[in-house]
Amino acid sequence: MAGTKRERPKVSNKTDGNRTQMAYRKIKEMMFNYDIVPGQRLIFVDFANRLGVSRTPINNALSILANEGFLDFIPNQGYRVHEITREEANHLYEIREIIELGAIELAIKKVSPEKLKTLETQKKLYEKSVMQQVTRGRFTLDQEFHACYVQMAENPYLTDYFREVYQRIFLRHRIEGLPVGRSREVVIEHKEIFKAISMKDVGAAQKLIKQHIRAGKDYIFSAIFGQKSI
Amino acid sequence: MAGTKRERPKVSNKTDGNRTQMAYRKIKEMMFNYDIVPGQRLIFVDFANRLGVSRTPINNALSILANEGFLDFIPNQGYRVHEITREEANHLYEIREIIELGAIELAIKKVSPEKLKTLETQKKLYEKSVMQQVTRGRFTLDQEFHACYVQMAENPYLTDYFREVYQRIFLRHRIEGLPVGRSREVVIEHKEIFKAISMKDVGAAQKLIKQHIRAGKDYIFSAIFGQKSI
DNA sequence: TAATGTAATATTGTATGCAATATTAAATGT
DNA sequence: ACATTTAATATTGCATACAATATTACATTA
Incomplete structure (x- = not known):
C-alpha cells in the first residue's frame, strides 16, 4: 500500500468537528472506559489505526491531553496514561x-x-x-x-x-x-x-x-x- | 528550494526540549510581550518561519494554547488570540x-x-x-x-x-x-x-x-x- | 544462567506535499 | 461608487516520508 494516493473521507462528518477534536474526545472516552489504563504507553499508530486517521491528529490530541494532566509525556518515549499517586x-x-x-x-x-x-x-x-x-x-x-x-x-x-x-x-x-x-x-x-x-x-x-x-x-x-x- | 532534502539541526538543543514545547513557550512569551495581541489571527507559516521550524510543532503548540483558553479556534479558520470580555x-x-x-x-x-x-x-x-x-x-x-x-x-x-x-x-x-x-x-x-x-x-x-x-x-x-x- | 553487546525493529518528531476550505483580489454588473 | 460574482491566492487539515531515538530480540560471552 506504500505510495498510494492519500485518502480522505468525502465529508468531514460535521458532528465530529475535525479529526484532532474527534481523536481527543475518543481517547478521553477510552480512558474513562478503562480501555486504556494508568501507566499504559500509548502508541501513535495504534490509535491512528483504531480511529481511522493518521498520526497527525493523534499527536495533537495526545499533546492536549498531556497538557491537561491526563497523560505523562517523556520526549522520544511518548505518552503514558498518568498514574496518579x-x-x-x-x-x-x-x-x-x-x-x-x-x-x-x-x-x-x-x-x-x-x-x-x-x-x-x-x-x-x-x-x-x-x-x-x-x-x-x-x-x-x-x-x-x-x-x-x-x-x-x-x-x-x-x-x-x-x-x-x-x-x-x-x-x-x-x-x-x-x-x-x-x-x-x-x-x-x-x-x-x-x-x-x-x-x-x-x-x-x-x-x-x-x-x-x-x-x-x-x-x-x-x-x-x-x-x-x- | 522545493524538493530539497528535509533538514534538521544536528542536536535538539536539550534546554529547549522538543520543538513543540519550544514553540509553545515562545508563542506564549510573544503573547505576554504583546508581540501578538488579542483578536489577532495566527498564521502557521509565519510562526514556522519566525521560529525556524515546520508547521507541525506550531500546530501542536497552538492546539495546546487554545485548549488552555489563551487562543480561540475556529475549524478551517485557524487560531486567534483570545479577546476576553x-x-x-x-x-x-x-x-x-x-x-x-x-x-x-x-x-x-x-x-x-x-x-x-x-x-x-x-x-x-x-x-x-x-x-x-x-x-x-x-x-x-x-x-x-x-x-x-x-x-x-x-x-x-x-x-x-x-x-x-x-x-x-x-x-x-x-x-x-x-x-x-x-x-x-x-x-x-x-x-x-x-x-x-x-x-x-x-x-x-x-x-x-x-x-x-x-x-x-x-x-x-x-x-x-x-x-x-x- | 545472567550479563552484556549488537543487530533488527518499532516509535517518535518533524518536514512537507496536497486536497479542502477560506480569504483576498479582480472583474463585472448595477 | 457600490454590490456581486469569479478567479487567484493563502491557509488549514491531514497523510505520509524519513531521520533520530528508543526498544526489543537475539547472539555472545562470562
Whole structure:
C-alpha cells in the first residue's frame, strides 16, 4: 500500500468537528472506559489505526491531553496514561473542596426555582440509580449533581476547572469497578445539601459539602489504598 | 528550494526540549510581550518561519494554547488570540479569589521561617521596583508575590491553576502599558498580607487578600473600561 | 544462567506535499 | 461608487516520508 494516493473521507462528518477534536474526545472516552489504563504507553499508530486517521491528529490530541494532566509525556518515549499517586489524589481533593465551597457561595446568591428544579432532577437521577441498583455510570451521575450546583454559580471557567479536577480524580479511582459501599449515604447527603441550598444557607451547605467530599474521599482511599487519606 | 532534502539541526538543543514545547513557550512569551495581541489571527507559516521550524510543532503548540483558553479556534479558520470580555474577566477574578482564599488557609497551616523569608523576598522585589520606578515587569512581580503564598499551600495543582488564571487575566489587561496608579497602595497591602500570614491569622489574611484583589480589579477595570467592575 | 553487546525493529518528531476550505483580489454588473 | 460574482491566492487539515531515538530480540560471552 506504500505510495498510494492519500485518502480522505468525502465529508468531514460535521458532528465530529475535525479529526484532532474527534481523536481527543475518543481517547478521553477510552480512558474513562478503562480501555486504556494508568501507566499504559500509548502508541501513535495504534490509535491512528483504531480511529481511522493518521498520526497527525493523534499527536495533537495526545499533546492536549498531556497538557491537561491526563497523560505523562517523556520526549522520544511518548505518552503514558498518568498514574496518579495518593499524594496527588489528596491534592486534587483539596482543590475540589476549594472549588466547590467557593462555588456554592456564589451559587446560593443566584438560586432560582428553575435552577433548584434542575438540581433536584440531578439529585433524583443518582437516587434512582441506587434504588434500581444500576452501578454503571453512577460516578458520572454524582459528578453531574455536583457540577449542577457549581454551574449555578454562573461562572463557566469555574465549571470547567471543577470538571477537570473531578475527572482527574475519577481516573485515579477506577471507581466503576468498586463496590457500591457508600451510595445510600451519598443519597442522604445529597438530599441534605440540596435542602441547604434551597434554604440559601451558605454556612450549612459548605459544611455539608465539605463533610460529603471528605467522607467520599475516605471511603475511596480505604477501598483503594486500604487506609484513610493522608 | 522545493524538493530539497528535509533538514534538521544536528542536536535538539536539550534546554529547549522538543520543538513543540519550544514553540509553545515562545508563542506564549510573544503573547505576554504583546508581540501578538488579542483578536489577532495566527498564521502557521509565519510562526514556522519566525521560529525556524515546520508547521507541525506550531500546530501542536497552538492546539495546546487554545485548549488552555489563551487562543480561540475556529475549524478551517485557524487560531486567534483570545479577546476576553469584561464578563469573562469578572469570572476570572472570581476564581482567582476562590483559589487564593482557599490556598491561604492551607498555606498558613504550613508556614515556616524559610517560607516566610521567601515570601518576604518576593514582597521586597515588588517594593523595590516601585521605589526605583521600574514599571516594566511589575505585574509579573505582583504575580510572584501571590504565587509565592499560593505555593506555600504545597499543592502543585493549585499553583498551576492559580498561574493559569492570573495569566489569563493578564492577557486581558495589557497591564504593562497602564499607568502605575495603584502601586504604592499595593506595596502597603502586600505588607499587611505578609504580616497576617506570618501571624498565622487566617481570617485577617483572607479579608486582606479579598480586599486587595478587589481593589486591584476595580482599578484595572476603571483604567480599561472607564468604569468599576460588574 | 545472567550479563552484556549488537543487530533488527518499532516509535517518535518533524518536514512537507496536497486536497479542502477560506480569504483576498479582480472583474463585472448595477 | 457600490454590490456581486469569479478567479487567484493563502491557509488549514491531514497523510505520509524519513531521520533520530528508543526498544526489543537475539547472539555472545562470562
